[in-house]
Amino acid sequence: MKTFLWLALCSAPGLDLAYKAKTGHLGANPVSTLLHECGSWALNFLMITLAARPLTRLTGWAWPMRRRRMLGLFAAFYATAHFTVYLVLDRELALGEISKDLTKRPYIVMGFLAWLLMVPLAVTSTDGMVRRLGRRWGKLHRLVYASALAGIIHFLWLVKSDRTEPLTYLAGFAALMGWRLWAARRPLVYGSVTN
């Protein structure tokens, strides 16, 4: 598939939200809807990114690994949108409140950590950086595992009672990580695909 089609597909949730915001279709509490939707899409893209390698390995398709960097950047994009909505619209840039949140409220600390871990990954996602970092690039980008786990814990700690959704993410994450452990003990079937 052409790159612009991928870009369009991955931007669709964001464009949909922007359109709904403009036309007043975000429901009774638009700030809360924006916040939750951006957060969900950040987690969705993290899961899709983590699924790229197993998918390529299991099916032999090249496209999941070829598009993985873009998928990861979209995870960072939605996470940044989520954080920005929290800072600007939800907390209205009230610095006292925000600093209290970021130091005293465990689920917010965990969410901030998930976002923070994505920053070096997004920054080093250019071709030049991949070249420059060489083997260290792959090592650095294992931070994505920690970021995804922190993001899921953030979700788990913020729900009031029903944990179905965050536990679904956790199950997906466990499956993807479990596959990695299992695959690491077996020789490559499609030898050329690594990372």
Added chain:
Amino acid sequence: MASYRSDEPASAITPEHLWANRREFLKAMGVAAAALAAPALAGGRGPFDVDEKPTSLQDLTHYNNFYEFGPDKGDPAENAGALKTRPWTLSIEGEVAKPKTYGIDELLKAFPQEERIYRFRCVEAWSAVMPWTGFPLAALLKKAEPTAKAKYAAFTSFYDAKAMSHAASGIGYPYVEGLRLDEAMHPLALVVTGLYGKPLPNTNGAPVRIVVPWKYGFKSAKCIVKIRLAADQPPTTWNLAKPEEYGFYSNVNPEVDHPRWSQAKERRLGELFRRPTLPFNGYGAQVASLYKGMDLKKNY
């Protein structure tokens, strides 16, 4: 009253401008305030009404915490249509001289209905202004003649696993709530049967619920089937689920944070920017005396 289904399109419900016009119309007709069931209709606002614009009916019926119909705010609008509100009974029992089970239509006829425009503050820091129809809970309780032993009122909500197959996990059902008897007897505490001058929508707890406007929303039990007066403090659903987060009193209090978030401000549905939360949700002048000498940080 005709049975009411929340899955009717919003246009089938009284549009807000007609509701407002009705008030104007009655005023123009020169109807004396005393002759009206709803004192608020005559002068625009009655002594119990807040002088704030009611939240749109669309928002009030599409943004609900009603866990029996699912964990998301939009779930009740989709699922609460399965609730059958006729036949329906409400029993008053326990420490009363005259226990009684009312049929819902009997209940509606037995007590004069009035309109009250109340603030509503959810524990999640969003809020609304709701034009309820109902009658003082005190009237219902007095009729049952509480015994000297009665110190608390316990409310039980309707639960039916079949009609409520989308119920959120993490809390027990049926939903139970409670008040101290003096809180329940306070003139602001309401038995609510309507919203915007129409029978209560399913999404908001049809056909009959409790509304206690100075407490967080979860204290106002929906779809109630039983009121039991008791000597001891009754168990309450959210307190059972997370005692460190939700106390028995749960009075709106900007000074006492929820362990996970601040309660200092709230976002009114339909508004972008937050506003400060008022002690007792703005009803301090009426209810603060109920809690004289109590440590409200301890009794959250």
